[in-house]
Amino acid sequence: MLREIITIGDPVLRERAREVTAAELHSPRMQALIDDMIETMRAAGGAGLAANQVGELERIAVVEVAGRNERYPYKPPIALTVMVNPVIEEIGEQRFEINEGCLSVPDTRGVVARHVNVRVRYRDRDGVLCSGVRRGLTAGTFQHELDHLDGVLFVDRVTDPATVTTWAQFDRDHRASFEARARALVARVGS
16 A cells, blocks of 8 residues: 655654564564555655655664666665665775765655665564675665664764755756766665
8 A cells, every 4th residue: 555755844754663572573563654654665766765754653664675666766776675673784994975866855866875885674574684785886875874863864974064955956957977886886886
């Protein structure tokens, strides 16, 4: 079922989501929420979606970049990943600047500094413990979604307010140079 995506200004986006117990995870309600989040993310053309963004305060996020994502054509593919109670750990101090957008902050982009390498630990929708290193733009996507679960929006992390633009301004004035930098990052560090 498609869910309404909550937008900036709604207090639920500023709350920290709570951990999900094993019993809750296996409940029909939580499994339906996960299915709804996947469907909603795909319908909106997003690369990820956190439960806060559909008005739920459980620590669940989904990430996927399949085929050519019209909103983010420069992002490398990411297999569908369902994260329950995720934890992120930065690896090293190296950062990169990414021009981010968000389904909950419509028609807005801005430059954010993200860690190049992160380790992510989480349970999948079946409760299986997963861990992996994410790099580059993919690392940025995971950091963005985990921020949501802590009540943080990308606009809170914008490094220079002068970089905040509409999508049309981004397409007109910034997309070409940003995509070139993004592709260079992917070539250098992978995903």
